[in-house]
Amino acid sequence: MPSARPLHLAAIDLGATSGRVILGTWKNQRLELREVHRFPNAFQTLGAHDYWNIAGLWHEIQTGLAAAVAALPKGATLASVGVDTWGVDHALVNDAGRLVYPVHAYRDARTQPGLKRLANTRAALDRIYAATGIPNVFYNASLQLEETVASCPAVTDLATRCLFLPDYFNFLLSGRMANELTIASTSQLLDVHSNDWSRAALDHFRLPATWFSKPVLAGAKLGRVKNIPALAKTEVIAVPGHDTACAYDAMPASPDGTDLFLSSGTWSLVGFESDTPVLGAEALAARISNERIGDGRYRPLTNVIGLWLLEGTLKDFASRPKNDAEWAALITAAEKLPAPAGLLDVTDTALTNPKSMKAAIDAQLKKRKLAAPKNLAGYTRLICDSLGRGHADAKAAFEKMSGRAFKRILIVGGGSKNRLLCQATADACGVPVVSFALEGTAVGNLARQLIALKAVKDLPTFRALLGKRLTQTTYTPRA
Ligand code: LFR
Numbered sequence: 255m256p257s258a259r260p261l262h263l264a265a266i267d268l269g270a271t272s273g274r275v276i277l278g279t280w281k282n283q284r285l286e287l288r289e290v291h292r293f294p295n296a297f298q299t300l301g302a303h304d305y306w307n308i309a310g311l312w313h314e315i316q317t318g319l320a321a322a323v324a325a326l327p328k329g330a331t332l333a334s335v336g337v338d339t340w341g342v343d344h345a346l347v348n349d350a351g352r353l354v355y356p357v358h359a360y361r362d363a364r365t366q367p368g369l370k371r372l373a374n375t376r377a378a379l380d381r382i383y384a385a386t387g388i389p390n391v392f393y394n395a396s397l398q399l400e401e402t403v404a405s406c407p408a409v410t411d412l413a414t415r416c417l418f419l420p421d422y423f424n425f426l427l428s429g430r431m432a433n434e435l436t437i438a439s440t441s442q443l444l445d446v447h448s449n450d451w452s453r454a455a456l457d458h459f460r461l462p463a464t465w466f467s468k469p470v471l472a473g474a475k476l477g478r479v480k481n482i483p484a485l486a487k488t489e490v491i492a493v494p495g496h497d498t499a500c501a502y503d504a505m506p507a508s509p510d511g512t513d514l515f516l517s518s519g520t521w522s523l524v525g526f527e528s529d530t531p532v533l534g535a536e537a538l539a540a541r542i543s544n545e546r547i548g549d550g551r552y553r554p555l556t557n558v559i560g561l562w563l564l565e566g567t568l569k570d571f572a573s574r575p576k577n578d579a580e581w582a583a584l585i586t587a588a589e590k591l592p593a594p595a596g597l598l599d600v601t602d603t604a605l606t607n608p609k610s611m612k613a614a615i616d617a618q619l620k621k622r623k624l625a626a627p628k629n630l631a632g633y634t635r636l637i638c639d640s641l642g643r644g645h646a647d648a649k650a651a652f653e654k655m656s657g658r659a660f661k662r663i664l665i666v667g668g669g670s671k672n673r674l675l676c677q678a679t680a681d682a683c684g685v686p687v688v689s690f691a692l693e694g695t696a697v698g699n700l701a702r703q704l705i706a707l708k709a710v711k712d713l714p715t716f717r718a719l720l721g722k723r724l725t726q727t728t729y730t731p732r733a
Contacts, residue, residue: 275318472548518669525555566611
């Protein structure tokens with residue numbers, strides 16, 4: 255059903271280190287993207303804790319939406335808007351939607367005692383994994399909320415709802431409070447066998463069940479935008495609120511299930527789509543997260559530390575690349591270097607949130623009697639090669655547990671533009687890496703809006719249409 259009239263939509267796509275608002279235009283079965291606003295994001299430290307600047311993010315969202323409206327052809331309106339963000343972080347609000355507790359950032363060290371407690375209580379850990387399909391990771395919303403309630407018990411009298419960040423921004427836009435399934439699935443509080451919350455997990459972490467409502471599936475319409483006159487006709491659609499779910503939706507994957515997905519940004523999310531979760535002791539040991547797809551199916555994935563390593567290291571160098579040409583020069587210099595004598599252990603928790611990433615990397619290398627790189631190109635090379643190895647380890651674990659053999663790795667996100675990372679991944683994994691140089695998160699967000707608006711039948715149809723148009727680069731493994 256080719257639509258003669260173009261449809262305009264906005265994707266609000268917030269990452270932990272940058273955010274963007276993308277205007278999507280659907281015309282003749284083709285999606286055109288225009289980035290109308292991009293801004294840096296970072297958590298801020300106050301005393302001993304790390305917080306997001308929520309009012310600042312809301313300001314950027316409004317600026318971006320105004321830019322989207324300004325970019326529309328004369329007389330056109332924005333049909334809909336959708337929000338996706340990084341996982342796990344959340345706002346505690348009262349019935350009026352007022353924030354009753356500051357929004358902490360997931361790298362805050364406050365969850366460390368809870369993380370260790372659960373790790374040391376084997377039976378509880380097994381029970382929580384069996385109930386939720388989510389392993390014990392420092393950033394889990396479960397651990398964060400457990401710490402919030404334990405350190406500030408009065409919060410249970412003040413808060414009536416827990417909204418994950420996409421849910422909270424959807425509320426600011428539409429006035430409607432709803433929990434969405436994919437973002438809920440990052441919390442370690444959702445029942446892995448149903449689309450509802452896990453009583454066992456809520457009880458274990460001592461959280462009020464009334465804070466959560468039964469999650470809506472992607473595509474739910476939440477109402478029109480309130481309080482922004484230029485968007486009075488714009489529908490707020492609950493897209494997959496989790497950025498990684500959006501990125502996976504945007505993969506023009508082969509329908510036979512033989513593609514492994516890599517959403518590469520601050521984190522490297524390596525995984526695949528499945529009708530069933532991957533559970534059990536081996537899956538827990540491999541830290542497989544059974545997060546959800548917008549329609550309720552599963553995307554078992556492993557979280558490899560990702561380009562956070564490079565983003566952090568760059569801060570320790572006075573001269574760092576500022577534009578595409580300088581990035582290309584850095585990658586070329588890194589490619590020319592000999593392969594590092596040893597790779598980083600990317601699972602080292604000292605790399606999670608160090609004061610100086612370079613110092614943390616140097617300390618790990620020193621412990622292992624390896625020389626530190628001499629310059630930024632050397633660190634870039636070491637980081638990309640080490641991530642390639644991390645991706646290969648994840649692939650091997652998935653193949654062993656799922657019985658599948660992955661023939662290709664599809665990569666989207668910021669890292670898909672990094673030649674060195676793509677080649678290192680192909681070399682370590684032994685299969686071709688296909689890069690789409692695509693802002694996958696924003697594209698998946700827009701795809702779900704198009705489906706909700708009935709402009710596209712379903713996700714396979716969208717992927718087939720998208721795949722036909724995309725330029726792709728294939729990195730073949732070198733012997
Ligand atoms: C990526 C991501 C990952 C999640 C991490 C923390 O942006 O959403 O999927 O594990 O951020 O929320």
